[in-house]
Amino acid sequence: MLHQKTIRKAVLVALYGGAAVSLAPAAFAQTTSPEVKKEDMQVVNVVGSRRATSSATDTVAPVDIIPLTKVAEQSGQFDLSQTLTYISPSFNSTRQTGADGADLIDSAALRGLGSDQTLVLVNGKRKHTTALVNLFGARNRGNTGTDMNTIPVLAIKDVQILRDGAAAQYGSDAIAGVMDIGLKKNVGCEAVAGYGQYHVGDGKNWLTSAYCGFSVAGGVIAVTGEYLDRGRSNRSEPGNPRTIGDTKTKNATLYINGEIPVGPGKFYFTAGDQSRDASSGAFARGTPEDDPDRNIGPRYPNGFVPFINGDLVDRYGIVGYKMKFGEWNADLSQTYGYNRLRYDISNTINASIANADLLKGGTGLSPDRFNAGRLLVPAEHHQL
Template sequence: MNPALTHRPQRLSLAVAAALGSLSALWTPPLAAQASASAAPADERVVIVGSRRAAPVSTALDTTVPVDLYSLGRTAESGGQFDLAQSLQYLSPSFNSTRQTGADGADLVDSAALRGLGSDQTLVLVNGKRRHTVALVNLFGARNRGNTGTDMNALPLLAIDNLQVLRDGAAAQYGSDAIAGVINVALKKRVGCEGVAAAGQYSAGDGRNGLVSAYCGWKLGAGTLAITGEWQDRGRSNRAEADSPRTIGDSQVRNQTLYLNGEWPTGGDARLYTTLGLQQRRASSAAWARGGVGSDDIPSRNSAAMYPDGFVPYINADIDDRWGTLGWKAGVGGGWTLDLSQTHGFNEMRYDISRTLNASIANLDLLNGGAGLSPSRFDAGGFSFRQDTSNLDVSRYFDGVLGGTNLAFGAEYRREQYRIVAGEAGSYNDVDGVGFGGNAGSQGFPGFQPGDATRKRRSSRALYLELESTPTAALTTQAALRHERYSDFGATTTGKLAGAWKLGPAALLRGSASSGFRAPSLQQVFFSSTFTDFINGNPMDVVLAPNGGAVANAAGIPKLKQERSKHFTLGGSLKPAPGWTFTADLYHIDIRDRIVLSGRFDDSNYPALGSLLASLGVGQAQFFVNSVDTRTQGIDLTAAHTLKLAGGQLDTRLALNKGRTRVTGVHAPASLVGFEDVLLSERERLFIEQGAPSLKATLGFEYQQGAWTTDFKIIHFGSQTLGTFSGTAAGVPNARYAPRTSADLSVSTALAKNVRITVGGNNIFNVKPSTQDANETDNGFKYDSVQFGLSGASYFAKLHVMF
């Protein structure tokens, strides 16, 4: 067994095993409802996100703002991706999630975002309730640098009924983070049972992936309860050159997940509802390699007695994710509906570093006459984030007002806590003297120090009002207003206007204008760490200084405040003939005072900090700061066609997103005026502007005939341009990643009435990103983790059973 995974948590092992076993033993009627739902056209499904309208419901082609609807039944049953983030990566052109490599903690949690913006500028809901972000701040990797985000892979695919992507600013409706849009995950609670067993691996023979998942929903009195248990084991892949000591590829992950979803009537039309989700993840990524005998890494980063041939440290983490909602919804007379709920979210990541050493301990041992040894494993500490949200929502539909008006209003109270826990002393200390001999801390990931440890809290209060009316049969209007007050930086008020005009039974025009905001996350405000980065292959110790701390104050970094945005959309939908549908939506997003991770300040570019950094034993410092204005513009297009062909049915779908983000202003604090090129270097600017491909399109063909289904999908990723370590000022051109096109193919057939098997391949032509100079890429390899990853073709088989 790989030593990186020998300490995996056991708290959910028995729970998940028991759930999978008990679900198999239950007998319930077949899931006929699920089969029909999976095959239902997306434009016939009910829209939840983006509107609080009580009645009548809308369809995807009638909404005032663009909403994509994805029924995930078939994805879970026969899709080639085993987790939610990668499944959406190949379904939604507006959605981007690329597995990182060589990016420390970012290797262990796949970040996700809409329209090329930051992962913390997309709000995720589960059953319409806010889901918490992760405790991790992405510090490395080719995208989402400096952002937190939501871990989509904490949600098991088999538990999901459908997923709705609102491609519009919605902070006035849902609060902070909804600048780029909102993703709502609707969970199943259908009666019946099903299970999936799947296996896959890369064509190179590594990255083996196993999945066992089971769902069961049954009646409990007049209510329903659904349980999903999932176990996933994904192996490490490695695309490094044969003579390279490094490990470059997917991280190693073991997930154990349990989700419950149910509701029960409590009299009249009132009902009690609840959702509970738990996941334990043991993950391991490979850090940069350290050299052996004859290299400059001895004695600074290695010991000849421990790793004479060099070594690759493993950055391991135990990730604990919990989310739950308890609510009561009822009619309270006069047509009014009340929804009272309490939601709890928690995410914790605790690091332990294996196959490592503290070089200062080894060097002191050598100086004292020993062999030069150090412990090879350290508890490096970690961090956690907790969010508790109380909601009171009230709504009523007035049939005779403006042709039908839905009034909704409510209040929200949210409490958040962020905590950093220090690691054991050996993970960070320097025992042979600062700046002498061996470097401090565990190689690969130095532990959090007592000075980093923190426990910070804040709260927010919000009031909102929303009106949706149909003054004529052809016109729908929507208005929303929200006021929110935070305990740490003050208040903000946002608004939204939207409308849709039916030009006839087959055509609709729609548009919206809204203001938005994103509160600085506690993670961005209080994160503190000293870590080792590699620049042109050379190590450099860097301190990321917390907002309000001594280093940030010495640099004149002001207190973080909220980002503000303006969002405009204009588009429409068209059904020109039976079997055809088209949508097109233009969007324009301006963000002011965007929070970014600064460039690196050191003695050479900011001498005032030099003595302070030297006293800390580090070479560079960086900060979070509100310093950038950006503009994002683009277009989303979809086209779908259904055709009866040769005794079967051919469904064709094209979806495309073309977007562009540009930095429109850099605002340096007074103390850093003249240092704008350090505050936002060309390299950091390109991370913001080119974090996602300029174009992403999917063209899918699904043909069904009898018991057989064939699914062929072409995915095109546009170009990206990223900066280099040396920079264009040094004569090194930026790294351009040419457009790439991938293809997935699968074939499935029914072995029996309720048994289906699928075999297929992803990226079947083994396409890789453009080759770059390894000394200039972010992960120090000729392929960087852009567009769709770097591990190449993979193959899989899935068995789906309904019982």
């Protein structure tokens, strides 16, 4: 047992020590032997580092540049939020469970601050936030953030993360920092397919994604399509009727990105569309005897778990033209953002409806599915 603990500590030191040394401008070594001179040491190798970024430190503020070309092909994570969580030390994405609508959209933020304090850009242009306000015990309570998982990983060239707050330049949504997601514009085609699951057999993930870039009129038009099917997982203790784990989601995403020379400048555009069906387990209801205010009759004699289902639509677009006037760079663009989330509750019951039916001489049943409402972020326009 002692030997196993020693091995674990050695691995942790190698990982974090490697990350620390890679941040330093130079690496130094120390030896206890006086015969070894400094000029005799030619190479210092740092092994075990988890840091996969390069940093631009000659800018006004340091910027981490994370290339995602190889990550899209080799990563064990299938969505952008979880991929960045395992690469960028300052980025964190949380999967909620039992937090109503917050289960349907993974909240993401920098440096532990709120989701609405991290500005997300796509090709240098602001991306809209979601229609969901995180409530009910969720992380980032009261916040609305940007849904990172509406962008397929295969469509991304790199992610640049500003390692400092930038509220003075961008506004209060950049208190924690800025993330700029650069999309690919290269000619050629590639595709990935993936499968994964937890060791207990649930949470099965299926991914198919394809990218193609075409030469058009001296420019490039790139198209990316992705389908992700993530299965539900459950980590509740034996005997607990709750469902605690990953939300079940099915995402279908299409992104188009490109630029074409027109006159003295370039016409550029980006368009994205995603439809998502998601379902998460709410708090369990007890038996009719244990929980008479929320359960009645023979439909759920052993209690039940309602499922919160979300029908999410996210659309994003950029149209712009950039050119140079002497020493000036001009960039005129229009952006569009739309996010809609419809709630639906299934596998449930309304005890008031059931009781009213009993008083009228009925069987005491109620519908098991209800429309819980709709959240909507209307189209946003930014003239830059």
